[in-house]
Amino acid sequence: MTGERDAELGRLLEGVRPPEHRPRFWDDLHAELSGSIELGRDDAPERRRSPWLALSAAAAIVLVALAGLLLRERGGDREAGIATNPSPPTTEQAAPSAPAEPLRPEGAPRSRGSGRVVGIDPSGSFLYVAAPSPEAAGCEGMEGHALFVEPIDGGERRLVAPATTVDATGQIRLRFGSGGDVAMWTGCDGGSGSIIVGRQRDDGTLSDLEAMTRPSAADGEELIIGDVEFRSAGVLVIVTSSYRTDDEPGTAERYRLSELTIGTGELTDLGPTALSQVAVAEDGRLATLSPDGTISFAGEVLGRFDAFDIHVTKDGAHVLAQTSSGVVAIDTATEASVDLEATAMLSDIRVVPGSRSAVLSEMVGDGAYRLVQIDLATGQRLSTLFEGAGFIRDFGLRPDASGVIFDLSPPLTPEEGAVVEGGAIEIFEQRLTA
Amino acid sequence: MRSRRAPSEPDLVDRARQGDVDAFEVLLRRHDDPMRALAHRMLGSRAAMDDALQDAYVRAFRSVAGFRGDARFSTWLHRIVATTCIDHLRRSGRRAEDELGEEPRVVGGRQDPAGDAAVGRVDLRRALNRLDVDQLAVLLLVDGEGLSYDEVAAILGIANGTVSSRVTRARLVMRTLLLDGRESS
Numbered sequence: 001m002t003g004e005r006d007a008e009l010g011r012l013l014e015g016v017r018p019p020e021h022r023p024r025f026w027d028d029l030h031a032e033l034s035g036s037i038e039l040g041r042d043d044a045p046e047r048r049r050s051p052w053l054a055l056s057a058a059a060a061i062v063l064v065a066l067a068g069l070l071l072r073e074r075g076g077d078r079e080a081g082i083a084t085n086p087s088p089p090t091t092e093q094a095a096p097s098a099p100a101e102p103l104r105p106e107g108a109p110r111s112r113g114s115g116r117v118v119g120i121d122p123s124g125s126f127l128y129v130a131a132p133s134p135e136a137a138g139c140e141g142m143e144g145h146a147l148f149v150e151p152i153d154g155g156e157r158r159l160v161a162p163a164t165t166v167d168a169t170g171q172i173r174l175r176f177g178s179g180g181d182v183a184m185w186t187g188c189d190g191g192s193g194s195i196i197v198g199r200q201r202d203d204g205t206l207s208d209l210e211a212m213t214r215p216s217a218a219d220g221e222e223l224i225i226g227d228v229e230f231r232s233a234g235v236l237v238i239v240t241s242s243y244r245t246d247d248e249p250g251t252a253e254r255y256r257l258s259e260l261t262i263g264t265g266e267l268t269d270l271g272p273t274a275l276s277q278v279a280v281a282e283d284g285r286l287a288t289l290s291p292d293g294t295i296s297f298a299g300e301v302l303g304r305f306d307a308f309d310i311h312v313t314k315d316g317a318h319v320l321a322q323t324s325s326g327v328v329a330i331d332t333a334t335e336a337s338v339d340l341e342a343t344a345m346l347s348d349i350r351v352v353p354g355s356r357s358a359v360l361s362e363m364v365g366d367g368a369y370r371l372v373q374i375d376l377a378t379g380q381r382l383s384t385l386f387e388g389a390g391f392i393r394d395f396g397l398r399p400d401a402s403g404v405i406f407d408l409s410p411p412l413t414p415e416e417g418a419v420v421e422g423g424a425i426e427i428f429e430q431r432l433t434a
Numbered sequence: 435m436r437s438r439r440a441p442s443e444p445d446l447v448d449r450a451r452q453g454d455v456d457a458f459e460v461l462l463r464r465h466d467d468p469m470r471a472l473a474h475r476m477l478g479s480r481a482a483m484d485d486a487l488q489d490a491y492v493r494a495f496r497s498v499a500g501f502r503g504d505a506r507f508s509t510w511l512h513r514i515v516a517t518t519c520i521d522h523l524r525r526s527g528r529r530a531e532d533e534l535g536e537e538p539r540v541v542g543g544r545q546d547p548a549g550d551a552a553v554g555r556v557d558l559r560r561a562l563n564r565l566d567v568d569q570l571a572v573l574l575l576v577d578g579e580g581l582s583y584d585e586v587a588a589i590l591g592i593a594n595g596t597v598s599s600r601v602t603r604a605r606l607v608m609r610t611l612l613l614d615g616r617e618s619s
Binding site: 034 | 448455458459462463466467470471473474475480481483484487488491492495499500558573574576577578580587591592593594595596605608612
């Protein structure tokens with residue numbers, strides 16, 4: 001849907017030209033960004049940096065990170081075809097979950113060294129991390145990172161694959177399929193992502209790595225890979241968005257789905273759809289959000305919500321919808337929904353294996369994060385697993401729920417400035433007991 | 435891997451992600467005009483505009499490391515600015531009446547150079563103040579910034595249908611107030 005501007009109102013509004021900034025606006029901003037602002041100086045208005053405002057900003061930022069992909073109208077039947085044709089579960093269990101029991105932190109978080117969490121394999125044997133490496137070329141001046149693997153219960157951290165094959169400097173997402181299949185998508189920035197497939201060896205390293213053909217952009221457009229998931233054995237579903245590089249107002253993004261068959265390399269464009277967002281359960285079933293707020297799962301309508309972002313738990317038991325007033329969990333079997341406690345700033349979610357609960361990361365302030373366990377049936381918080389200063393970029397749960405592993409960037413203090421180098425990001429594990 | 439080149443927006447975003455303040459400020463200055471327009475129209479005074487934009491820009495910088503490029507940088511920044519302005523409005527109530535006189539008054543789509551308070555004159559700001567915050571944000575983005583419903587939906591994190599309904603209601607309120615003003619003048 002594309003709206004048209006009301007020309008008369010537009011002229012009226014344009015008649016009120018915005019003033020220039022106050023004289024020291026940019027100087028003050030530079031000082032604040034550099035961590036050395038002097039408050040209340042000359043004509044600068046009094047700074048009002050309430051925690052509430054910080055939370056709101058954090059929420060906006062998280063929502064951007066979560067917003068995912070807005071799909072244009074047309075061809076919705078194709079998604080329905082995908083959703084109603086689920087394949088067998090690939091890695092994690094899809095069995096009905098047990099009632100949620102609170103997980104309790106056991107001792108203090110333990111450092112596992114520097115790096116960023118990329119993922120934990122479905123067996124719970126290996127932790128994959130992105131860490132600085134001189135062998136990685138990096139991108140655009142960023143310190144190069146490579147993908148490493150380490151036994152989750154301790155042991156040597158090893159390079160997964162040559163850094164020239166898998167560069168983990170920018171974003172990197174690792175997906176596990178059935179039978180040892182893995183897929184990654186990496187990118188220096190949103191527009192230069194690549195899709196790499198391979199197989200997991202017994203020692204956690206990857207073999208048979210191969211860069212796959214990725215969907216291409218039309219002339220004058222840039223294409224971004226939004227998500228890649230195993231839809232079934234050997235088949236990936238790829239969500240992309242594209243936009244015109246001239247960045248002209250009114251050039252809305254176009255969203256498409258593609259399917260990639262690993263064995264043949266065949267890339268099938270499934271086209272744009274009437275959906276505004278999709279999320280993929282572990283077994284390939286799709287949760288979808290339509291522009292009118294209708295949320296469906298596996299082709300079945302769950303209801304209409306004032307939602308703008310959705311997640312689905314890996315087992316497909318719940319769809320979580322981010323609304324303007326918080327997060328709602330919808331039971332996909334009963335269609336019952338419940339508001340989750342204090343998750344207005346949801347950042348990411350991991351379902352607790354074998355339990356009707358999930359661990360969420362959420363911003364709780366200006367530079368503070370916490371990990372909380374929420375009962376998806378009642379919406380109540382069961383436990384706070386970690387809370388501290390800094391930014392959690394990613395985290396993973398051991399499949400037996402005996403620990404949560406997360407990376408923590410230092411808080412952006414005035415002394416440290418805003419620069420967070422790769423080596424400064426540290427991985428911690430908080431052991432848990434049921 | 436791409437070769438080095440003159441700083442493009444993706445280059446600057448990458449550098450900003452690594453904490454490069456200068457690169458981030460270049461990005462901000464490139465996009466500042468529409469952000470000023472949005473903030474000023476929403477908040478109604480330069481002081482409020484500057485306050486909100488400083489908040490928004492600092493928040494953006496603190497979070498740019500997590501910007502994945504799933505949306506255009508301008509959309510991402512618009513969203514932070516819009517959300518910050520909404521926060522300011524909700525926190526402070528509405529625009530202060532005593533700030534309404536800062537801008538030229540408008541009659542029938544044209545600025546009135548005299549700017550006096552003639553009987554029946556329609557004050558655009560006063561009309562905007564009659565909108566609720568959500569309607570105001572949508573109206574300014576669609577009719578003020580000329581963005582599509584898709585873009586506004588992405589910026590505000592709402593469905594396209596919600597954008598449509600809010601802008602329709604907002605236009606109705608504005609047209610009623612503007613028309614009333616013209617008839618009484």
